[in-house]
Amino acid sequence: MSNFINSLLYGFTNILSVGPEQPIEGQAEQEGCSGSNGEGCCKNRESTATAEQSATRAKSGCCQEESAGDACCSSSSVALDGITATTISATKREDGCCQSTTGKSSCACESASNEPVIIENLKIIFSTLTGTAKTMAKEMQDKIEANDRVTVHNVKVMDVTEYDNDNLLQETAICVFILSTYNVEGPLDWFSNWLHDLRYDFRVDRDALKKLRYAVCGLGDSAYGDEFNVAANNIDKWLGRLGATRIYPLGECDKNADQKGQFDVWSNGFVSELEDKHSLEFSPTNFAFQSDDEDDQESAGEEEGGQPDINIDENGSGDEMVDLEDMGNMASKIKAAKAKRAEEEEDFEISKAKAKRLIGTDVGNKPKTAPQAREMVSPMILKNLTKQGYKVIGSHSGVKICRWTKSALRGRGFCYKHAFYGIQSHLCMETTPSLACANKCVFCWRHHTNPVGTTWRWKVDDPQFILDGAMENHYKMIKQLKGVPGVKAERFQEAFTIRHCALSLVGEPIFYPHINEFVTKLHENNISSFLVTNAQFPDKIAEMVPVTQLYVSVDAATKDSLKKIDRPLFRDFWERFLNCLEQLSLKGQRTVYRMTLVKGHNTAEIDGYVELIRRGKPSFIEVKGVTYCGYSGASDLTMANVPFHVEVIDFCRQLVAKLDGDYEISAEHAHSCSLLIAHKDFKINGEWYTHIDYPKFFELVKSGKSFTSLDYMAKTPDWALHGHEAAGFDPNETRHYRKNRKTVVPPTIPDMTTTA
The missing domain is CATH 3.20.20.70 (Aldolase class I)
Structure with missing residues (x-):
């Protein structure tokens, strides 16, 4: 037994004493994919390339000849609305490897690049009075099942009235809600009221739906004015507030316009999003945007526009630009930054008294060497x-x-x-x-x-x-x-x-x-x-x-x-x-x-x-x-x-x-x-x-x-002209006001030439 233990210790000691593992011959070519940010195209290959290889790579934009089967492309082009644009996100997967517009990978960094994304369960839950939402739910089911880039083992279409609301608390399937909104009593009311109560019940955890991944598409009529898709908007918001992960933005389809065309665009975008496995990962994104709910501003220090809180670190560096109305909660941080800055200035004055090296010499009084180009970003x-x-x-x-x-x-x-x-x-x-x-x-x-x-x-x-x-x-x-x-x-x-x-x-x-x-x-x-x-x-x-x-x-x-x-x-x-x-x-x-x-x-x-x-x-x-x-x-x-x-x-x-x-x-x-x-x-x-x-x-x-x-x-x-009542705000947009800020009236100000 002692010999066995000694051999284990000897082997473990060898592992610790050995430096970084040396790649097997040819392995560097297979695993050397790295780009501008440590991912993407192959890095550090030009030093060993022949002139002929370098010329080939320059023409193809790839790190290695296509015949080698390991060509990571530097860029790719796709046609958008008749205009060619170098669009990296459209041609690269999240793992950094290049992907053509046909869906076929041109990089051998990952052997399973062509494998479809596998989803166990997906539920399409609809709410309808006239049958439109049900029809669109069936169409979405067909699109998902016909997509060869996504394999869903179980796609289920169901009416919201058939869904047990309590199951939502333990739901692990991806849920797509296609919801019609009317200004009359309808089948969606029970689910909407239940979710509202769940959202505002103080006894319910803020991450009660953390297992849920979802997307919401509303079907409504803009003739209803402020009630247009209001139920879909609220449900999308409340689900996010309860910790669910939104995997695609809210869709709003207008019966007063091309509702079918709008839904097709939304559903195609959603199905495309399913092709990216990273999009299906659970994310705490929603918690960073608590202030988006105008009726429920729980956090007084949150920024308008849904940006995270501003933090000033010990060096006085801010995470984000601070809006004027958000300076109140910054007072303590500003005070701390001032104190830190005073210490830094004192240290700088002391450092100026230190001895300097001799002119024309480098450190250690050696002959001064020519400066070398260095990285700008330290x-x-x-x-x-x-x-x-x-x-x-x-x-x-x-x-x-x-x-x-x-x-x-x-x-x-x-x-x-x-x-x-x-x-x-x-x-x-x-x-x-x-x-x-x-x-x-x-x-x-x-x-x-x-x-x-x-x-x-x-x-x-x-x-x-x-x-x-x-x-x-x-x-x-x-x-x-x-x-x-x-x-x-x-x-x-x-x-x-x-x-x-x-x-x-x-x-x-x-x-x-x-x-x-x-x-x-x-x-x-x-x-x-x-x-x-x-x-x-x-x-x-x-x-x-x-x-x-x-x-x-x-x-x-x-x-x-x-x-x-x-x-x-x-x-x-x-x-x-x-x-x-x-x-x-x-x-x-x-x-x-x-x-x-x-x-x-x-x-x-x-x-x-x-x-x-x-x-x-x-x-x-x-x-x-x-x-x-x-x-x-x-x-x-x-x-x-x-x-x-x-x-x-x-x-x-x-x-x-x-x-x-x-x-x-x-x-x-x-x-x-x-x-x-x-x-x-x-x-x-x-x-x-x-x-x-x-x-x-x-x-x-x-x-x-x-x-x-x-x-x-x-x-x-006209709305952009000076003197227009819109004051440069596009009337087609929705003006967002923070709570109690809509009625602010600017004061009468003296001449600008006055010294502050």
């Missing part, structure tokens, strides 16, 4: 950006879901770009190919957690690699929102076709050495480009290829105030700034001054702004009140520096009055405290044309011929 920067919701791509790029994208998916309105230029936020991707910046603005949303620099000294990633990674991560974040209450199924599907790209996330996008190639690839995929620069790289602006709209941040009108607000790193920042404006006037395309008003800093410089506008001759001027992002130790801004919308209007009127009649206030978006001043070239026969004809723009770009900003303009809708 582990600490990566941690901070990831905590704030960024998905970092490669070594210097990032992508993030905008809160307006979440709002648009739920039919609660779009951002100011919708009112000004006709962009729908759920079709927009916010990204940047350079997280680094040459300024440290006092109103930086990210509290300066991103790197800074005046010259590019980092490694450089390929433009196609960045675009693929940005789109893939964007689609993954969109997919995570399917369980959010209120997400509209049709918009959820539309969001998987990116139409616009806002290159304004953080940092300085124009700083990226291959920005022209990146923008060109966007246009090749029929994605519009909205590029924002901080006006410190005039040569880059001069070399810039045509973009859909080119922005320059004009945050101050004098040298002293610009230094105080933007805190630029360049010593000749003012000369660079003026040169950028002059280069802007020569572009011959849609150009925009983005002006952020900070009370007490830059609101009393109207004459200076007039001179800058005459220098750059922009097509448009966006004027927006600063958004207070909470204390981080990076600036001394407070809520007193945030202007009201009426103050922004007053500033714009004073500015326009001094521009010799060349500009007028054209549009506004009161929700963003933002106005658009447009050149009169965009006012034709008394009507504004600030919107963009995007198909026309792509046609002009691909023609290779020169064109101007007036060649692709479109009419501005």
Whole structure:
């Protein structure tokens, strides 16, 4: 027995002493699938490839010759509405391997890639008076059974009146509810009332339905007004509040329109979602959006728009941008951040007294070596950006879901770009190919957690690699929102076709050495480009290829105030700034001054702004009140520096009055405290044309011929115009108010030039 124990101990000791297991010959080729974020295409193969192999891979976009049977594709294209778009999420499975539009895997990373998803039980529960819901339930059953990518062992269609409500508490089958809503007593009432009581009974656990996975589709008539699909909406919401996992957004089919067509779109989307086994996993997503129930705001500190609580960590870094109305619950965290910042400043002052190494030598007085290109994103920067919701791509790029994208998916309105230029936020991707910046603005949303620099000294990633990674991560974040209450199924599907790209996330996008190639690839995929620069790289602006709209941040009108607000790193920042404006006037395309008003800093410089506008001759001027992002130790801004919308209007009127009649206030978006001043070239026969004809723009770009900003303009809708009662909020959207906030009346505000 002792010999047996000794042999076991000897074997165990050998296991511990051996380093990482070495792959068997040929195994690295089979298991080496890794992409921009550790998944996807094969990594580190080029070092061993011959010139002929490299050429083959470059043409095919794959890591290995197709004959080898292990070809992981770098990108793929699918046709959407007649437009080709590089759509990673449509061509890659969640496990990172590529998949063609035909459903056949082109990557051998997983041997079982073609196996169908297996579902034990699926119940289609309908409620009907006239038989429509029952007919559609049968059609859905046929679709599921005919899908060869999904194997369901037991599909059962049943009337809600036949279903024992108490069984729902132990239900493990996937349940699809197809529910007709009428304003008369009907078969759905008993189930609806039972679920309502269950939801609001304090004795029932909040995760009572944690075993349930579900989707709801409502059939109703919009002629009923506020009662349209109200039962389906409530049931979808209550199920989520009781811990059930929503696997597909709520469907709302209108009898007053093409109800059958709407149901077909919803049911096809649901069946497609079943093909992804990860979509069927239980998820706690619903608990993060408690505040979506306007009638039951249990958590006073939750954000409007269904975003999680804001947390400021020990370094003063926030998870999300803080809305103005949510600052009350931040007081204790802000105070802690201030104390921490004071300690950091004291440590910094002490560190400055430490001895420095000799000039011309490296550490240890060795001869100084030439600097090597390094990763822009250090582990600490990566941690901070990831905590704030960024998905970092490669070594210097990032992508993030905008809160307006979440709002648009739920039919609660779009951002100011919708009112000004006709962009729908759920079709927009916010990204940047350079997280680094040459300024440290006092109103930086990210509290300066991103790197800074005046010259590019980092490694450089390929433009196609960045675009693929940005789109893939964007689609993954969109997919995570399917369980959010209120997400509209049709918009959820539309969001998987990116139409616009806002290159304004953080940092300085124009700083990226291959920005022209990146923008060109966007246009090749029929994605519009909205590029924002901080006006410190005039040569880059001069070399810039045509973009859909080119922005320059004009945050101050004098040298002293610009230094105080933007805190630029360049010593000749003012000369660079003026040169950028002059280069802007020569572009011959849609150009925009983005002006952020900070009370007490830059609101009393109207004459200076007039001179800058005459220098750059922009097509448009966006004027927006600063958004207070909470204390981080990076600036001394407070809520007193945030202007009201009426103050922004007053500033714009004073500015326009001094521009010799060349500009007028054209549009506004009161929700963003933002106005658009447009050149009169965009006012034709008394009507504004600030919107963009995007198909026309792509046609002009691909023609290779020169064109101007007036060649692709479109009419501005009445609701977006300044002075309209809608104040820039699309009337087709549903305005969402937090509890007790609907009747807030803005106060009368004194002159904007007053110092805070």
